[in-house]
Amino acid sequence: MIVSRETSDKLEAFADLLLGENSRQNLISRRTEEEIRVRHIDDSLQLLEHAPVDAYWLDIGSGPGLPGLVLAIAGVRHITLVEPRRLRTEFLEHCRETLALQNVTVITGKVENVVGHFDVVTARAVATLDKLFAMASPLIAPTGRWVLPKGRSAEMELAEARTTWQGDFELKPSRTDPDARILVAQRVRRRTGRK
Numbered sequence: 001m002i003v004s005r006e007t008s009d010k011l012e013a014f015a016d017l018l019l020g021e022n023s024r025q026n027l028i029s030r031r032t033e034e035e036i037r038v039r040h041i042d043d044s045l046q047l048l049e050h051a052p053v054d055a056y057w058l059d060i061g062s063g064p065g066l067p068g069l070v071l072a073i074a075g076v077r078h079i080t081l082v083e084p085r086r087l088r089t090e091f092l093e094h095c096r097e098t099l100a101l102q103n104v105t106v107i108t109g110k111v112e113n114v115v116g117h118f119d120v121v122t123a124r125a126v127a128t129l130d131k132l133f134a135m136a137s138p139l140i141a142p143t144g145r146w147v148l149p150k151g152r153s154a155e156m157e158l159a160e161a162r163t164t165w166q167g168d169f170e171l172k173p174s175r176t177d178p179d180a181r182i183l184v185a186q187r188v189r190r191r192t193g194r195k
């Protein structure tokens with residue numbers, strides 16, 4: 001994805017902060033440090049192809065800010081990062097201040113305790129689709145959209161989730177990993193009348 005010089009500089013600054021913090025707390029696997037730009041930054045950035053920047057986003061289990069801080073740097077209007085581990089949210093707050101990201105809200109806690117309504121919900125490497133829908137469907141606006149990066153288990157997870165959830169589901173290819181998929185889902189609701 002092509003980004004402006006200013007955005008590219010901020011993404012570099014974020015990558016530096018993340019690599020620095022990775023020696024203090026385990027945020028990304030050591031073997032992906034050298035490929036941080038593709039494996040983590042571009043992998044997060046590509047989600048913007050599936051939902052508008054001019055929206056209220058929620059990133060569940062943001063960890064070190066993936067994808068949430070990358071999306072904020074790339075211009076998402078407002079994004080809430082929810083993450084229960086305090087050491088991680090201290091890092092998120094530090095990045096928000098250092099990179100002057102006024103479009104970011106950080107919540108320390110579990111998503112199950114968040115109150116609000118969001119247009120777009122994302123989560124990377126947090127839980128299965130079934131669990132994510134159960135955790136966060138009360139938080140998504142009726143016209144809202146889920147944009148969920150998934151690994152090679154995407155199709156299996158979707159088949160499992162469909163036994164409990166109905167909606168419009170589309171699996172899109174990932175630009176950074178040929179085995180991975182991005183699930184874009186709308187109008188997701190729990191099936192009724194199950195025996």
Ligand SMILES: C[S@@+](CC[C@H](N)C(=O)[O-])C[C@H]1O[C@@H](n2cnc3c(N)ncnc32)[C@H](O)[C@@H]1O
Nearest residue numbers: 060061062063066082083084110111124125126
């Ligand atoms: C494997 S990490 C992934 C972090 C980041 N999304 C990434 O791609 O690097 C999963 C994260 O989800 C968080 N998490 C687990 N359960 C959660 C919940 N119920 N609500 C919010 N975050 C949760 C964990 O604390 C952890 O930071």
